[in-house]
Amino acid sequence: MENVSFILSGCIIGIIIFQSAVIAPVVFSVLSGQDASVFLRKIFPLFFLLIACLSIINTICVFYNDQLHLISVPLASFVLSILAYLLIPATNSSRDEGNEIRFRWLHRTSVLLTLLILVCNGVIAAF
Numbered sequence: 001m002e003n004v005s006f007i008l009s010g011c012i013i014g015i016i017i018f019q020s021a022v023i024a025p026v027v028f029s030v031l032s033g034q035d036a037s038v039f040l041r042k043i044f045p046l047f048f049l050l051i052a053c054l055s056i057i058n059t060i061c062v063f064y065n066d067q068l069h070l071i072s073v074p075l076a077s078f079v080l081s082i083l084a085y086l087l088i089p090a091t092n093s094s095r096d097e098g099n100e101i102r103f104r105w106l107h108r109t110s111v112l113l114t115l116l117i118l119v120c121n122g123v124i125a126a127f
Contacts, residue, residue, distance in 0.1 A: 002067065004065070005124055010121075012054050015051065017118075019047055027040060048081045048085035051077065051081040051117060052078055052082055052085065058074035059074040073120050074120075081117055
């Protein structure tokens with residue numbers, strides 16, 4: 001049962017890598033700009049909510065398995081995924097309004113949060 005947190009962190013790492021290395025490039029190479037936008041506006045909220053759910057489950061598992069030295073890692077992953085999720089409406093409205101500077105800043109922030117989630121979950125995998 002102690003390995004569940006490693007498995008959940010591995011799943012989160014896999015989801016992030018798959019989203020970044022497979023889904024996003026394929027979407028932009030196959031779909032038109034408008035269709036890609038519609039698809040991505042549906043997939044990214046689900047992406048961050050899935051990571052948040054897995055992170056909460058991971059937090060519970062870490063607590064249940066008395067691995068309290070790791071508890072901050074899945075909690076951080078949860079908080080970061082919720083922050084990224086909450087940025088989505090502002091990012092979308094910036095794009096819709098043509099405010100490219102604000103859009104780029106929000107998008108980069110979202111990417112940075114995703115990278116931090118990846119690193120957090122890599123920390124658990126390293127223990």
